Amino acid sequence: MKTSTRTELLEHSRAKVELFKTYLSTYLNIISRVKHIKKIHIYDLLCGEGVYSDNSEGSPIAILKTIKDHYFSNNKSCPNIDLWLNDNGLSDIESNKSKIQRVKEHSKDIYKPSNLNIQFTEIDYSKIYKSVLDKVESFSEDKHIIFIDPHGYKNIKLSQITQLLNFGNSEVILFLPLFDMYRFANKSYDKNFKGGKSLNSFLNDCFYNKQMNFTTVFDFTEKLKGAFVNHNTKCFVDTFLLEKEKSNYYGLFFFTPNALGFEKMLEAKWKVDTDQGRGFSIRIENQSSLFQVLETSSYPTELITFLKNGHKTNSELYIFGLKKGYLPKHTIEILKPLRKTNKLLVKDLAGIIMPKNGYYLAYENYKTNPVKIVKYFLN
Numbered sequence: 001m002k003t004s005t006r007t008e009l010l011e012h013s014r015a016k017v018e019l020f021k022t023y024l025s026t027y028l029n030i031i032s033r034v035k036h037i038k039k040i041h042i043y044d045l046l047c048g049e050g051v052y053s054d055n056s057e058g059s060p061i062a063i064l065k066t067i068k069d070h071y072f073s074n075n076k077s078c079p080n081i082d083l084w085l086n087d088n089g090l091s092d093i094e095s096n097k098s099k100i101q102r103v104k105e106h107s108k109d110i111y112k113p114s115n116l117n118i119q120f121t122e123i124d125y126s127k128i129y130k131s132v133l134d135k136v137e138s139f140s141e142d143k144h145i146i147f148i149d150p151h152g153y154k155n156i157k158l159s160q161i162t163q164l165l166n167f168g169n170s171e172v173i174l175f176l177p178l179f180d181m182y183r184f185a186n187k188s189y190d191k192n193f194k195g196g197k198s199l200n201s202f203l204n205d206c207f208y209n210k211q212m213n214f215t216t217v218f219d220f221t222e223k224l225k226g227a228f229v230n231h232n233t234k235c236f237v238d239t240f241l242l243e244k245e246k247s248n249y250y251g252l253f254f255f256t257p258n259a260l261g262f263e264k265m266l267e268a269k270w271k272v273d274t275d276q277g278r279g280f281s282i283r284i285e286n287q288s289s290l291f292q293v294l295e296t297s298s299y300p301t302e303l304i305t306f307l308k309n310g311h312k313t314n315s316e317l318y319i320f321g322l323k324k325g326y327l328p329k330h331t332i333e334i335l336k337p338l339r340k341t342n343k344l345l346v347k348d349l350a351g352i353i354m355p356k357n358g359y360y361l362a363y364e365n366y367k368t369n370p371v372k373i374v375k376y377f378l379n
Helices: 011-031 059-073 099-107 125-138 158-165 178-185 194-206 217-231 259-272 299-308 314-323 328-340 363-368
Strands: 040-044 081-086 116-121 143-148 170-176 236-245 248-256 279-281 344-348 374-378
Touching (some): 011 059, 011 143, 011 170, 011 236, 040 125, 059 081, 059 099, 081 099, 125 158, 158 194, 158 248, 178 217, 178 248, 194 217, 217 236, 217 248, 236 259, 248 259, 259 314, 299 314, 299 328, 314 328, 314 363
Parallel strands (some): 143 170
Antiparallel strands (some): 170 248, 236 248, 344 374
């Protein structure tokens, strides 16, 4: 049997699964403490083989093991969970089986809490979307995590993802082959290019039928992210790059209407890329970030410029940092030397200078504690 990305889970894909697993673990820990949420719905709509020929575990097995670990780490308890595992493809590893059959077999011996309900289906992705949308709408008081990991982008529509997010109760994680898309993106606008129909449809959906020009794979990624933001103005959108080999990039895009959910995904990203929280590369030995050798972060300069542009509250500063891809702890590290040299004063609404360690940039301050809103004054 010839090995390929369909039969083996290569290192960049393992990093993708690890990122998702880290986020899901954090998500379960948070949701389990929210009493009014009755159930979590997790969807892996193109779940693959389950376990690959190199014994690497794919997303459905990672999900099940994360739920199991959460259960035993929390006194044998976990939230009520509906898990929907779907893939309509035939196995590339065992020719006489479907992918979902292999997922069933490999999941059989994993411990499952009694309040975990699993649905296995073999529905074409282009036909499953409406059922997922109906479920997200029907169970509006529940939480929904939707993982979409296609081989390609043929059936992916940003407008559909936007619809899934419109109810404010769902988060979407989308995996895309960015380099393969970038290679043909500009050419896809040429009507004589026969192979560009699917990509052109995707780009027109993203950019409202406006013809775009892309100069590099990074430019393509940033413009795509900008389009995702424009389509989902009430949501946070971020991406994480994974490099398979030199200059061959994939991207994991994350959509959520919830600031805390976004912060927790950023935490997961920073665990994978401890330098800049932006990407993973197998080429850079002893370095977790493919960006480390390419650039220095501009965030300190951007943050100071933001502060100089009028008085800012802690809530504004919290959101600004997240949208730039940085956690509150990173923002605080930039603010510390400014406060130490009296270039920055932190005052409450009455004008009283706050304690030197008081920044109030936690989600709790942003969401539920307006009493501690502060203003930042740069001298």
